Amino acid sequence: MTTVLWFRRDLRLHDHPALTAALETGPVAPLFVIDPPLVHGRWASPNRTAFLLATLHELDAALRERGARLHIRLGNPTREVPQFAREAGAQRVIVTRDYTPYSRRRDAAVARALEALGIAFHTRRGLLVHEPEEIRNATGKPIAVFTPFYRVWQTLPLRPLHPSPAHIPGAPGLDPGEIPTPASLGLPRPVDALPAAGETAARARLQRFLAGPVCTYAETRDRLDLPGTSRISQDLHLGLLSPVEVVTRARTLGCDTAKFVAEVAWRDFYHHILWHHPRVLHEPFQAAFRSLPWRNAPAHFTAWATGQTGYPLVDAAMRELAATGYLHNRARMVVASFLAKDLLLDWRLGETHFMRHLVDGDVANNDGGWQWAASVGTDAQPYFRIFNPVIQSKKFDPEGAYIRRWVPELRRVPESYLHEPWTMPPSAQEAAHCVIGHDYPPPIVDHTLARQQAITTYERARRASASEPPTQADR
The missing domain is CATH 3.40.50.620 (HUPs)
Structure with a gap:
């Protein structure tokens, strides 16, 4: 048959x-x-x-x-x-x-x-480690908070792995068709820095990670200047790797891989959320923030998207995304927080921009990540916690290697000014060939003021929602 x-x-x-x-x-x-x-x-x-x-x-x-x-x-x-x-x-x-x-x-x-x-x-x-029907709370309902989700997720047994078959009997006489090119599909030219495609390359990436870096993942995963992550997100997205095999192999190593395994569980978590709550692709998970008064500021969005905000870490990240189709998770959180909180622009603008560029763009993970950063999703970052792009820069790119790579205007800026180049005195700007306002933009917003405005805006929206009668969808 x-x-x-x-x-x-x-x-x-x-x-x-x-x-x-x-x-x-x-x-x-x-x-x-x-x-x-x-x-x-x-x-x-x-x-x-x-x-x-x-x-x-x-x-x-x-x-x-x-x-x-x-x-x-x-x-x-x-x-x-x-x-x-x-x-x-x-x-x-x-x-x-x-x-x-x-x-x-x-x-x-x-x-x-x-x-x-x-x-x-x-x-x-x-496609996942565990299915949406398998993760339930004590009353049999789906779980929408990661920590209790993960507790259950960890207790479930992993299914046995299936070997790759040595022989697959084909069905002869069928027209094979042709694999098109991006150009024949009418698509713009992709970036030149795409990762090697296919299962063989994906398995090689996984093997390199499991051979050593996974054992220091908990300590290095947030560093933007170090190769501390697996770089297999696009492989999991298209199923070039089995997530069950990834978890199985990670758990059998002789070092602590719990933090990495938890990241694979986050992937399951966001897919489960999308399965149980498909509305999240169009609206916030949290009803309290459905009517947030997002700003209409196209110039600010363009500055963010093109890496011209005046905040070096934000700009480096957005330029890397445009050039490679990839972005480190720490950088994703920083730029997402900056768009939604510092600029008060609708997180869905960022969600769409990411999906347009990311090689690993996954509907469930991307939506979950953006809603988390914008504090409107399930188990999200509290709205009053807002990433400071300067502190994030100093902590996760301390010597500025990541910034200097992607923002060449700042390569000669001394380390003492690199994370806040607008604080350079004129003489230092001239010496570094980086005049603020000419060679590199000044900050498009003041983070301290923007942070307070964001907290006020979110708080007002939360209070207004609490005073409104529930809609039919909320009942």
Whole structure:
């Protein structure tokens, strides 16, 4: 019995439960559908799409080595998947379960179309460590605070890992289609600094991290000037790595990897939140902040997005994002806090900007992170806690190596002034070839004043919400 294995965010052969299930009954017809809304829609990203397309080439090569190949279709999956299944003479389609609102609508529509043809549609786990139905509190309800979530998450057993198959019997006679290029899809040119794509490169990144850096992760993970993180976020997003394998291997090392494992749990947490509360993609999780009076200041947004705020750490981070499609998590928190708190601009502007650039842009994680930084999400940073970009800079880039790399105007500025270049006396500015207001901008806001304004704004919104009767959605 031929089975269609519809790849989506599971572009690997190691530890792939859906692939294991597909192999149980005979030939397998691997399929990937390039879905136009995902390429050109709300979360479109040339960087992420280019990384995806390069990964598809590597996946096709790995399938060919084992006797099958990847089939490419372009169009609406509701049409393309049933048509391909019929061409393959398949009796069933198997997928790895996904959790976004769009994925759920898409899969329901595909399942209905397949049912009309007498073809079964099956889902398997594989994108997360634990499923949304598995994490509950004592009363059986979903958990929306990370610490109790993590307590339960840690107690659940990990499923066994699935080996990568040595042979995959393919379904002959099918048109393989062609993997397009970003240009053929009408996308702008991606950045040149994309990470190496595909499962082989992802596994090499994981191995390098587990071979040493993971053991000092708790101490170095926030340093912007040190290579202390795993750099596997894009691999987890597209399923080049199995999160279960990542956690399993990390837990078996002879050092303390708890902090790293907890970060993988945060990934599960935000996917679970999105599963149980899909409205968060359009509004704050916390009803009290639905009516925050965000400012309308396009010039400030442009300064933030282009790295021209006058705060060196913020500017370095935003320039790195534009140049590489990557951003360290500490930098993400700092720039997100700056946009939402210092500038009082709607966090959704930042959420969209990140998704446009990030190679690892993940709907659930990105939304959860932005709502956390803006103090409007579940288990979020309290609204009165606001990152000071100067203190963050001094603490996590103490010698200014990160700043000097991404803000060349500041390379000659003495370390004593680097984190606050506007405090340089004129003579020091001339000596450093960095005249504030000419070579590098002055701060677009005063952090101390902006902080107080943000606290006042949030407090007023919270009080106003408390005095309003609940809406139907809140009851």
